[in-house]
Amino acid sequence: MTVEREERVLAQVQDQYGTISVLEVEDYRFLEFGEAIEQSCVFTADPSWLEYDYTRAMLIGALCHAQPESALFLGLGAGTLTQACLKFLPLEDVEAIELRPDVPRLAIEYLGLDDDPRLYIRIGDAMELLNSAEPADLIFVDLYTDHGPGVAHLAWRFLEDCQKRLNPGGWLVINQWAGDDGKPLGAALLRGLYHRHYWELPVKEGNVIILVPSELDQELDMDGLNARAEALAPQLGYSLQTLIGAIRPAT
Secondary structure: OOOOEEEEEEEEEEEEEEEEEEEEOEEEEEEEOOEEEEEEEEEEEOOOOOOOOHHHHHHHHHOOOOOEEEEEEEEOOOOHHHHHHHHOOOOOOEEEOOOOOOHHHHHHHHHHOOOOOOEEEEOHHHHHHHHHHOEEEEEOOOOOOOOEEOOHHHOOOHHHHHHHOOEEEEEEEEEEOOOOOOOOOOOHHHHHOOOOEEEEEEEEOEEEEEEEEEOOOOOHHHHHHHHHHHHHHHHHHOOOHHHOOOOEEOO
16 A cells, blocks of 8 residues: 655745745655755754765765865755754854855755854855855865756866865865766866866765865875764764765776
8 A cells, every 4th residue: 555645835936046845745844946856855853864875975075074174065955964064073164155045044944954153155156156255174066956967067167166265185075967877977077177086976866976185195085084984973873884885986
């Protein structure tokens, strides 16, 4: 017997880019763009819980840094990854740039985004505002629309500037789509731009998380990463080890 899960629309707004909806199904709330294009999933009992592998993989990107103090999120969505990073990492200053003004408002009102004094949200186009952002130890690129990844995900100058905005020892974490061949969207561009010096983490949702160090002589400390992930597992409530095992050099 199949039980239909009841879906409730909690909020729906129109802006110049289309429709933004907040839906509730049992213990979860969803931020959607356009015609049922899911952007974020929030476990209402714990908004810092990362439900999907791609968000857990992006958290792994954050754990590549031993002691991050600052982070920049390009694309906020419901803010689950931002909340997780604020909760589990020793961050002191966090900036988020979000294109659509209603997104942070809905995230605070319906999706459990905390009004954390360490978090500063700016509204605008990340491609235009990046160079006015403070340099950071961690930079996350997750700029999706209801049609897929935004143009920034294939914009050479923008992706180059993201790496330049990192502090020494910092990490750039990009949520990239994967093609049918399993390689990330724009693989040739990424190889040329970052001189093949980055790592990839494919996940079951069909994304590949790209882990880019700030410098060519900066390596990924797998032992340190594993140790930090193992120490954090009891607080997270899940293990990251299987995902870490899928990390591969640039393809």
